[in-house]
Amino acid sequence: MSSNPAAGNRRLARLYYKRVMNLAEIDVIPQIMDEDFVFTIPTHPEVFKGTKGFEEEVTGLHGAFPDVHLDVHHKWCFDDLILGLWRGTGTHTGEKPLSTPRGPLPATGHPFDIQGVSWIRADGTLLRENLANEDTLKIIHDLGVRDFSWLYQAAGASLAGGFQFPYASSGSLSFDSLVPWSRMDHPLLLEPATSSAQIEAFFAAYWSAFENVSIKITHAKRSNEVNAYRWEFTADHVRPFFSLQPCHRPIHHQGVTVCLLDGLGRVVSSYINENLIVLIGQMEAQQGSP
Known part of the structure; x- marks a missing residue:
């Protein structure tokens, strides 16, 4: 070594x-x-x-x-x-x-x-x-294998509420560590969310699709500049995931989140990467594709 x-x-x-x-x-x-x-x-x-x-x-x-x-x-x-x-x-x-x-x-x-x-x-x-x-x-x-414009459009629409109106999260997630101008890149968004209100609105729409959520952090690393973690979660898909109708089945999902921090430990930008093809495949297993 x-x-x-x-x-x-x-x-x-x-x-x-x-x-x-x-x-x-x-x-x-x-x-x-x-x-x-x-x-x-x-x-x-x-x-x-x-x-x-x-x-x-x-x-x-x-x-x-x-x-x-x-x-x-x-x-x-x-x-x-x-x-x-x-x-x-x-x-x-x-x-x-x-x-x-x-x-x-x-x-x-x-x-x-x-x-x-x-x-x-x-x-x-x-x-x-x-x-x-x-x-x-x-x-x-x-690559033209499949057109996901319908899903990108639905996910992008979730940002409008956070941009236009104040939003208070009713779930257990906390956004206190975000600065108001936080930026988030997410694979469902062709353009990043550019405020803490937009990020809250997006995740309110995201998590509303699921019940019985169980989250596991599999790897984590933190310094004064970055907070990064790999995660898995299981949940029941019981409501629409943006424009994708519920399959009423358990799903298993995987991804990684990397948050960039300021001198006070607040999140100024974040990069999320998820294996969405596998997630969507699970959701579509017993229904027709859009």
Whole structure:
């Protein structure tokens, strides 16, 4: 283990994002991980293990999207964790079919533009595990596999109440830690919420769909600058989820929330990433799709 793990992790992060993910320099992979490394991401059904497994992930990504690029707009390197927020772009023109939970997807010719989170366990010497999340809904929408305009429109409409009218939450969630001008990026919103009132209104609409909610925090990391946590929840879908009618069945959902803090510990902006394709699939299991 490195004598200065945070510094070592900053070096590993530079190699991982710039040379491996963006430039596909697969010869760098053995320098930053070993055969114990594990990579998971919701859009791929496989769990990639070790250097050869991750080489398969990188070559598959660049084989499907030759111009793929991750723009890491926020990054924190701790002694045991690299946390990165990124915007991913690319064009689906490659010869290698994209691996998806529903099978290989040949080139569609469409560009994509999504947000993602890397939650990388590291010790300053090697990367050990990456539990990544990316906007599964937007990539399916952008590639033309399925049009989710109806859902984006319904979610965006939930912001109007918070923008126009004062709102008091009747639920158990507390928004006291938000500054009034808080900003939130969420995969259901094509444009971010730009005030604490809009954020409250959005989550009031979001959680109104569920009963018997049970939330579990699976990983957490906090500093003076950031509060991040990975979560799972189970619930019964009993009312409309924006414009998606209730299935009256139990659902299980997963995601990650990263909150940026000011000097007083208040949330000034937040980035939420959820595996919405799996959530919507559960909701639609016993009903027709819009």
